[in-house]
Amino acid sequence: MKLPSLNLYRHFLDGIPVYLARHYWWAYLWSGGVWLFDHQPIINAILFGQYRKLMRATMARLQTAPDGNILQLTCVYGELTPKLIDVVSPTPLHIADAALVQLNLAKSKAPEESALLAARMNAEHLAYRDDSFSTVVLFFLLHELPPEARMKVLTECMRVIPVGGTLLVTEYAPLPTRHLLYRFVPIRWLTTTLEPFLGSFWKDDLPSQLNEYGQTYTKGVLTVSDERIFSDFYRVTEFKVVPGGS
Ligand SMILES: C[S@@+](CC[C@H](N)C(=O)[O-])C[C@H]1O[C@@H](n2cnc3c(N)ncnc32)[C@H](O)[C@@H]1O
Numbered sequence: 001m002k003l004p005s006l007n008l009y010r011h012f013l014d015g016i017p018v019y020l021a022r023h024y025w026w027a028y029l030w031s032g033g034v035w036l037f038d039h040q041p042i043i044n045a046i047l048f049g050q051y052r053k054l055m056r057a058t059m060a061r062l063q064t065a066p067d068g069n070i071l072q073l074t075c076v077y078g079e080l081t082p083k084l085i086d087v088v089s090p091t092p093l094h095i096a097d098a099a100l101v102q103l104n105l106a107k108s109k110a111p112e113e114s115a116l117l118a119a120r121m122n123a124e125h126l127a128y129r130d131d132s133f134s135t136v137v138l139f140f141l142l143h144e145l146p147p148e149a150r151m152k153v154l155t156e157c158m159r160v161i162p163v164g165g166t167l168l169v170t171e172y173a174p175l176p177t178r179h180l181l182y183r184f185v186p187i188r189w190l191t192t193t194l195e196p197f198l199g200s201f202w203k204d205d206l207p208s209q210l211n212e213y214g215q216t217y218t219k220g221v222l223t224v225s226d227e228r229i230f231s232d233f234y235r236v237t238e239f240k241v242v243p244g245g246s
Pocket residue numbers: 017020028043073074075076077078096097098099102121122123124139140141144149
């Protein structure tokens with residue numbers, strides 16, 4: 001007897017990357033999840049109480065970022081987008097995401113329509129020109145991507161940021177083997193079950209990957225700063241794009 005398939009996530013596909021619909025429909029695509037997760041206490045709990053610290057550290061790095069267009073690559077729950085809009089004003093903030101429901105939520109947080117240039121796009125294949133953004137902000141996107149998508153997104157970042165530009169990554173730090181939350185198996189199990197690609201992201205060497213993927217565009221990166229938060233569980237890392245090998 002063939003059991004009915006539980007591929008309910010297919011309902012959310014509609015131009016959405018398959019991994020996103022399959023693993024994260026409940027968090028980013030279903031309206032009930034979008035409502036729930038956009039509450040500050042919830043998003044803060046997911047980040048083990050570190051949301052504000054992470055946001056403050058991210059915003060601090062932007063103070064020294066080069067002038068020009070800023071892209072927030074994919075939407076984020078909470079206050080990050082309105083804060084970014086505030087910092088870049090009067091220049092509008094660019095934001096791209098594959099999910100319309102997320103873009104609409106981001107737009108609802110803008111003080112005026114012209115302050116946010118929102119585009120529906122797959123971050124793996126951006127429809128922006130080469131060298132379009134002096135800064136790209138990735139806030140907890142990379143660990144949610146399967147390795148191949150992660151490679152494509154980082155390659156696109158190297159394409160759209162010119163030499164002299166900045167890539168700002170706020171994320172989980174590399175494998176936190178000594179951290180209490182990692183050593184406490186039930187928490188590690190829960191985190192890696194809800195975040196199925198985090199295990200591989202923990203082992204990634206971001207600077208090496210960016211240097212490798214940037215080769216096509218004769219660009220590389222230098223790590224300008226690498227702040228660790230919550231005893232090396234999270235990081236806010238600023239990369240400067242520099243001329244690199246071909
Ligand atoms: C930035 S990530 C994680 C944000 C973090 N958990 C938070 O809200 O604080 C979540 C966003 O990435 C988007 N996303 C994931 N993969 C994407 C892709 N390949 N292209 C465009 N958007 C993507 C989702 O639609 C969602 O809006």
